Amino acid sequence: MIHNPNNIRTAGKPLEEANKVMVMVHGRGGSANDILSLSHYIQDKDFAFIAPEAQGNTWYPYSFLRPLQENEPYLSSALEVMASLRARLQSDFNFKMAQIYWLGFSQGACLMLEYAARNAVEYGGVFGLSGGLIGPTETPRNYEGSFEKTPIFLGCSDRDSHVPKERVLESEHVFQKMGANVTTKLYPNFPHTINEDELNIVNLLIAGEQQSVS
Template sequence: MAGDDTDAAAAGDEEPDPHADQPVVTAGAPSMAAEVAVVLVHGRGATADGVVNLAESFYRHGVAFFAPQAARSRWFPYDGRGTVERNEPHLSSAVDAVERALGQADDAGIPPERTVLFGFSQGAAVVTELLRRRPRRLGGAVVLSGGLVGPVGRARPSGTDGSLAGTPVFVGAGDADEYVPVERIRATADLFRALDGDVTERVYEGLEHGISEAEFDVVRELLDDLLEP
């Protein structure tokens, strides 16, 4: 989730919608024949192709992957623990990019309630922000080593409606993560509870900024449940 001031000059040169023309990488089952979709949101410095490769560890027959690519391989330029405004318009553009990937899954005939959002690091922050602004029932959401952008305790935008309506949400991180303090993970889980998600929260002892095998198991189990006849 972290950012740094080396991006300062570049950030000022960005277009109003910096992620607008970036591709969505697809993989897994052919989308028109898939039963379940996973929208994969990569972290800072990573790529859509990279997160698709990562997802091979939990691929199941009948699952299609949709992975949007961030411009310059980062969804926003500065530390997500700072002010939200400093990371605009990048953050809003990132939310829209993930929304377009969700739309691709829907256009392929995979409804939202059979679609899982998966985000790691900055990708987890973008997933959290999308659901904060535009909550809806999904097949699931997996938020790993990242989460709430801006001040801890930041609520949904005023005047917005919608609910996660019991969407299974998994929020996971390590207590040795140098970028994401445990209290921010707690606040992220609390936000999803306030949006009526069915939240599971796990903090792993000794885990740094990464994904544990236990977290991969969570995704496997979630997909197996969605694929059950």
């Protein structure tokens, strides 16, 4: 095991008291505390926030567009951290799937989106900021399961230095086929970072205001 699934930080309400939980996944070179700082921008105060931290602050060594085996065994270990967290939230804290939300940035968004696609159910929401599904262009996307109208948001620059917009749009298409309500927004000439509009959309989707986003 490369990544330690017990290396986690929390914020917001205590897990025992919250009726919603958001798993926040940091990017390459980031930390659990970095991504948890975004919890201050989430307007709904019923959330617990939980963030795993990657060994060496990197979930896998190479670009998410490289052949999958090049990022092994790190990628499988990182996906196992996601699975372990979800299992603990269910078994130890009795969260139902629809009470679990996912948010990731950059490498963390790619990891979280790939995990969600491989484990599709009705989640509370899935928010991928500057990320997309993992693997090279010709990767078969034979995921099983349905998101059952889970709100999914994909936000990214239209010329991101790490994430081609084509991959964001491909991911949108895959998630739509899997029954998610997908909102995608590409920001012209925007740097590889998180912007205020993205956080506003996340808050609207949490509040169930799907229509006012599109």
